[in-house]
Amino acid sequence: MVLVKPEAKGYTYYKTPKYADVPYSEWKSRIARVQELMKGNGVDCLTVWMRENLRYFFGFQSIHWYTHSIQPAVGIIPANGEPILIVPGLFQGVAEGTCWARDIRWQEQAHQPRIERELPREIAGIIEEIGCGKKRVALESGPLGCIYIPRPVNDIDMLRNSLPNAKFVDGDKVIWGARMIKSPLEIDRIRTSVQYIAAVELAIVEGYRPGMTEVDLLKVINSTQSNLPCGLGDDPIGWDSFICGREKSPLVDVSALDGVTITKDSAIIWDGAAPYKGYTPDHARIWQVGPVTKEAKKAYENVFRAQDAAENILRPGIRANDLFEAMYKEAKASGRAEWITMGGHGTGLDMHEPPSIDESNDMTIEEGMTLSIEPWFPNDEGIMFGIQDTFVVTRNGCEKLEGLRRDIIQVSHPSL
Numbered sequence: 001m002v003l004v005k006p007e008a009k010g011y012t013y014y015k016t017p018k019y020a021d022v023p024y025s026e027w028k029s030r031i032a033r034v035q036e037l038m039k040g041n042g043v044d045c046l047t048v049w050m051r052e053n054l055r056y057f058f059g060f061q062s063i064h065w066y067t068h069s070i071q072p073a074v075g076i077i078p079a080n081g082e083p084i085l086i087v088p089g090l091f092q093g094v095a096e097g098t099c100w101a102r103d104i105r106w107q108e109q110a111h112q113p114r115i116e117r118e119l120p121r122e123i124a125g126i127i128e129e130i131g132c133g134k135k136r137v138a139l140e141s142g143p144l145g146c147i148y149i150p151r152p153v154n155d156i157d158m159l160r161n162s163l164p165n166a167k168f169v170d171g172d173k174v175i176w177g178a179r180m181i182k183s184p185l186e187i188d189r190i191r192t193s194v195q196y197i198a199a200v201e202l203a204i205v206e207g208y209r210p211g212m213t214e215v216d217l218l219k220v221i222n223s224t225q226s227n228l229p230c231g232l233g234d235d236p237i238g239w240d241s242f243i244c245g246r247e248k249s250p251l252v253d254v255s256a257l258d259g260v261t262i263t264k265d266s267a268i269i270w271d272g273a274a275p276y277k278g279y280t281p282d283h284a285r286i287w288q289v290g291p292v293t294k295e296a297k298k299a300y301e302n303v304f305r306a307q308d309a310a311e312n313i314l315r316p317g318i319r320a321n322d323l324f325e326a327m328y329k330e331a332k333a334s335g336r337a338e339w340i341t342m343g344g345h346g347t348g349l350d351m352h353e354p355p356s357i358d359e360s361n362d363m364t365i366e367e368g369m370t371l372s373i374e375p376w377f378p379n380d381e382g383i384m385f386g387i388q389d390t391f392v393v394t395r396n397g398c399e400k401l402e403g404l405r406r407d408i409i410q411v412s413h414p415s416l
Contacts, residue, residue, distance in 0.1 A: 061233030124162035142172025264290030264415035339377030
């Protein structure tokens with residue numbers, strides 16, 4: 001056994017977390033909420049291995065998620081009792097310094113592959129210890145999607161084989177049941193991130209100069225992001241889907257590429273993020289580099305109407321596919337019956353979260369959800385055109401988190 005169990009006091013470096021991600025009351029409410037959901041769904045024990053879930057339920061942060069040699073942390077949440085956090089020994093201080101959970105156990109010599117391969121067996125041992133070895137153990141799986149265990153399949157096989165009497169079940173309902181409904185603190189962080197995104201978007205609009213390449217403009221984006229408080233804890237600095245040159249229009253979700261010159265016939269599409277304390281809403285804007293033609297203006301008006309149609313009906317109690325249908329009606333009225341088959345999604349610690357806004361999803365929208373509404377359909381030239389903004393579902397309707405004004409549709413120094 002290579003897991004070290006803490007002393008009764010439960011800490012070595014920090015009596016209480018000096019760098020906690022959220023206040024104690026916020027953390028306790030998250031644990032109470034997920035334990036309530038577990039009891040309501042017949043789950044006795046929840047294990048979390050995924051970065052975003054560990055940050056949400058434990059406050060754990062580490063840049064080591066980008067190095068796959070070791071698992072930075074695993075969390076165990078029983079339906080009754082205190083959560084347990086397991087980390088490699090080198091992250092003991094990180095766990096104690098950032099997490100309110102006090103039952104923290106660490107794995108010695110974790111960088112050795114033979115030790116790492118034993119971790120699932122040790123997790124199983126703790127599940128047995130807390131009396132859940134013959135009960136219902138939930139994993140990060142299920143039809144809602146967007147969650148997973150970031151380990152090799154042999155590790156998951158070992159976990160299951162080490163608990164032959166347990167019944168493994170999907171954890172998506174309890175995980176997303178907690179995470180989809182945002183607290184005031186979370187909404188404030190999402191609001192701040194939207195402001196950061198708007199700052200990057202404004203920098204693109206004002207920073208473009210005729211003759212620039214995509215690489216030149218990416219330097220403007222990177223410079224702006226570097227002066228924002230992104231990169232906190234385990235946050236990436238940001239993400240950029242960056243399409244400018246017309247010849248690059250068949251590409252999607254790539255960043256700047258060498259050899260792409262921006263011309264007056266180009267349109268700058270930035271679908272990006274600027275995370276704040278883990279929260280990364282998804283926003284998109286399109287700016288014309290040359291004169292705004294009648295066709296381009298019409299395309300903007302079409303997507304604006306589609307987004308407005310969703311905003312006008314967004315409130316608790318409607319279904320996700322109601323939002324989709326409202327946008328689809330506007331698309332058909334604009335002569336754009338063929339368009340992207342997803343009109344938005346939830347957003348938070350993950351850029352893409354449930355609920356998916358599509359024609360088949362009848363999930364009920366609830367107060368506290370944060371949704372990215374993004375109608376996209378082709379313009380008269382067959383090029384995808386769209387917009388993306390974040391909305392908070394309130395008691396009686398919704399609030400749009402205002403970023404860069406959507407009627408800014410051309411760069412400040414156009415090529416004429």
